[in-house]
Amino acid sequence: MDFLGDYTLRIVALGAGTLGIVAGALGAFAVLRRQSLLGDAISHAALPGVVLAFVLTGTKAPLGLLLGAAFAGWAATLAVMAIARMSRIKYDAALGIVLSVFFGIGLLLLTDVQKQPDATQAGLDRFLFGQAAGLLRSDVITMMALGLPVLVALALLWKEFKLLAFDPGFGASLGLPMRALDVVLTGLLVVAIVVGLQTVGVVLMSAMVVAPAAAARQWTDRLGTMVVLSAGFGALAGVVGAVISSRVERMPAGPTIVLCVTVLVLVSLFLAPRRGLLWARVRARRARARLRVQAVLEALLDLDARHGDGHAHSEAVLEVAGAGRGGAGRTLAELERRGWAERRGDDAWLLTPAGRAEAEERYGGRR
Amino acid sequence: MTGVQLEIQAIAAVTAAACALPGAFLVLRRLSLLSDAIGHSILLGIVLAFLVVQELTSPFLVVGAALVGLLTVVAVELVRGTGLVREDAAIGLVFPALFSLGVVLVARYTDSVHLDTDAVLLGELAFTPFDRLVAGGWDLGPRALWVMSVILAVNLVALLLFYKELKLTTFDPALALALGLAPGLVHYGLMTLVSVTAVGAFTAVGAILVVALMIVPPATAYLLTDRLGVLLGASVGIGVASAIGGYWLAHALDASIAGSMAATAGALFALAFLFAPGRGLVAAARRRARQRWEFPQTMLAIHLLNHEGLPEAAVENRIDHLDAHLGWEPAFAREVVERAQRRGLVRSDGAALELTDRGRAGARSSLARTA
Known part of the structure; x- marks a missing residue:
């Protein structure tokens, strides 16, 4: 029994991991090329393809349905491009139109299929909401069979796709067929999305394209690192989500995977070195402290230069001199700790020789 | 019902x-x-x-x-x-x-x-x-x-x-x-x-x-008008048409009403995308086709204007000379002249060509625009 459970889990985790890797890798390009929501449109638009493939072939063999999905997703992408290029409709509205109309047509076909007495649509419903728990070994093999060529193609055309993402104009000037490369890369994205549909469903597949890439982007400025990280995040979220959903009662896998990847995004947004919000905050605080030290040192130096008799100045004077912002007291204590200023009497302050040297070295040249 | x-x-x-x-x-x-x-x-x-x-x-x-x-x-x-x-x-x-x-x-x-x-x-x-x-x-x-x-x-x-x-x-x-x-x-x-x-x-x-x-009805309306008030009215109209049309489509197919409403809205959008006056694909294609012939007609008119009333006009302003001067194939030149005649820009007397008043005015205004 335990073995059976483990086996199912292995299959599901393998499927979710595959989906994460493929969608993560291709998603990195989609996010960089501002096509994050194209994934949303493609996944919704795959529905009529799935249903049509079922109607035409009469089976629920995963390969046929996936090919149908890929074809419809592909047609949807072309429709989005055509609408956005050849009319005054903007890209966002083109996505909305294609997404909703294709999905509506899919629904129309789906209800038509449901009427047939022998055709239970259970296999088709899976595409709508995903059903990781129902993944079979053959499904996972199909996913890998589709996903691997996608990754290989990505590796082979790496340099070209990099140009496409960052400087298509330069690529064109080198004589590369940028239009065709665009079509190929988008085609790979379609396949990547189709691979994941059965596991997380139409609605949530877009998250698997956007989220791992958005998380990976925070950790690096290098495309190669980003793509690998993104695939890794996708796989991690897929596997962890699948495991949680199989261990906890009534935790549907698709949403659990998406929530896992969302956690990864939040962690990245806050903690990623350099770009992360937390580090930005720390940096801002340090910069403010540095500015305060500078202001007080400068004020002391300035007062000293004007009086020339080496007498101490009160904190209040420093505040007035503009060094105060937010209280000069704390900064003076800091200067005292560093041995740059010393306290005379209750609240009068004087630069130490070390402090004077420091201030002159830092700011003296400016006067 | x-x-x-x-x-x-x-x-x-x-x-x-x-x-x-x-x-x-x-x-x-x-x-x-x-x-x-x-x-x-x-x-x-x-x-x-x-x-x-x-x-x-x-x-x-x-x-x-x-x-x-x-x-x-x-x-x-x-x-x-x-x-x-x-x-x-x-x-x-x-x-x-x-x-x-x-x-x-x-x-x-x-x-x-x-x-x-x-x-x-x-x-x-x-x-x-x-x-x-x-x-x-x-x-x-x-x-x-x-x-x-x-x-x-x-x-x-x-x-x-x-x-x-x-x-x-x-x-x-x-x-x-x-x-x-x-x-x-x-x-x-x-x-x-x-x-x-x-x-x-x-x-x-x-x-x-x-x-x-x-999104779909307003996008459809956006292809049909430039005025916000009209756009809003047309959006509502197209939306209602999609709803009613979708209902009857679903009725005929015995399928999801919501799905057919979306499909109908999509069909209306496709119609506007193809046939919208001025902005549809068909209108754009026709405009391009027209413009392809409009430019040579303008050139012809300017050419005739240049030589009009001068001694060389008898040589220059002839249909069989266009090949030498403008580099036009004879068949192409004939087509241009024919179209220009149909639009009342040019009169022909055998092979000799003459501008009409309208053609002269048109050529002058084209020249003025480029000057």
Whole structure:
């Protein structure tokens, strides 16, 4: 029994991991090329393809349905491009139109299929909401069979796709067929999305394209690192989500995977070195402290230069001199700790020789 | 037509009209996909409100859902505001997360008999007439019809009251800001309308097809007009036509009404995309074809004008000379001259060509334009 459970889990985790890797890798390009929501449109638009493939072939063999999905997703992408290029409709509205109309047509076909007495649509419903728990070994093999060529193609055309993402104009000037490369890369994205549909469903597949890439982007400025990280995040979220959903009662896998990847995004947004919000905050605080030290040192130096008799100045004077912002007291204590200023009497302050040297070295040249 | 059929069509039409009004502004402001995001994330609002009040018909569900719809917009703003991800990615991050949370809550804490994810996503218009609004023993009609009518009225009133503000913030936000119109406030006001409308509509058509009703009719209307007032009217008209047409398509195919409404709206959009006067693909192709012949005719007229009344005119202004002077194949030259004659620009006397008054005026004005 335990073995059976483990086996199912292995299959599901393998499927979710595959989906994460493929969608993560291709998603990195989609996010960089501002096509994050194209994934949303493609996944919704795959529905009529799935249903049509079922109607035409009469089976629920995963390969046929996936090919149908890929074809419809592909047609949807072309429709989005055509609408956005050849009319005054903007890209966002083109996505909305294609997404909703294709999905509506899919629904129309789906209800038509449901009427047939022998055709239970259970296999088709899976595409709508995903059903990781129902993944079979053959499904996972199909996913890998589709996903691997996608990754290989990505590796082979790496340099070209990099140009496409960052400087298509330069690529064109080198004589590369940028239009065709665009079509190929988008085609790979379609396949990547189709691979994941059965596991997380139409609605949530877009998250698997956007989220791992958005998380990976925070950790690096290098495309190669980003793509690998993104695939890794996708796989991690897929596997962890699948495991949680199989261990906890009534935790549907698709949403659990998406929530896992969302956690990864939040962690990245806050903690990623350099770009992360937390580090930005720390940096801002340090910069403010540095500015305060500078202001007080400068004020002391300035007062000293004007009086020339080496007498101490009160904190209040420093505040007035503009060094105060937010209280000069704390900064003076800091200067005292560093041995740059010393306290005379209750609240009068004087630069130490070390402090004077420091201030002159830092700011003296400016006067 | 039975009473139920009539009621379904009325609900569909009112829903489409209510969606088209705020939808038009989403399309114009390039925020179309926020309708998709809001449509999905309201599931979370409905579930949260349901968990509190434990009742599916409570108005609190609508309030909760609309609040989460707004929260979606705020969250997208926040994520985008960090500068760490772009706007499209921000939308793509926020709504799947909220939707997932909603689905998990449904699975864990509610009895799926009461609250069905399918129903939220897909809606079922055919069942709406059976949920009646009954007051004091009187049957007042389907609840959905009342809800959507109220929402339509709210949208209309808001539109009439804030027409100027909406128009200016949509087309010239900088000027609107300078005039003190608070574009931010207008933005969130509009988003509130979108949320409330989406919440009302999802019971009828489902969250995904709310997008179809909000975006497709206004986009279709946008291909047909340049005036905001006309655009709004046409959006409502196209939306209602999609709703009624979709109903009968579904009736004929015995299929999902919401799906056929979206398909009909898509078909109307495709028609406009192809045949819209001036902007459709066909009109554009014809314009290009016309322009291909217009330019040589202008050249011909200018050529004739150049030599007109001069000694060399007898040599230059002949159809058989165009080959030498303009490099035109004889067949092409004949076609150009023929077209120019048909338009009354040129007279011919055997092989000799002469400008008409109209042709002369046209050539002069073309020259003036290039000078």
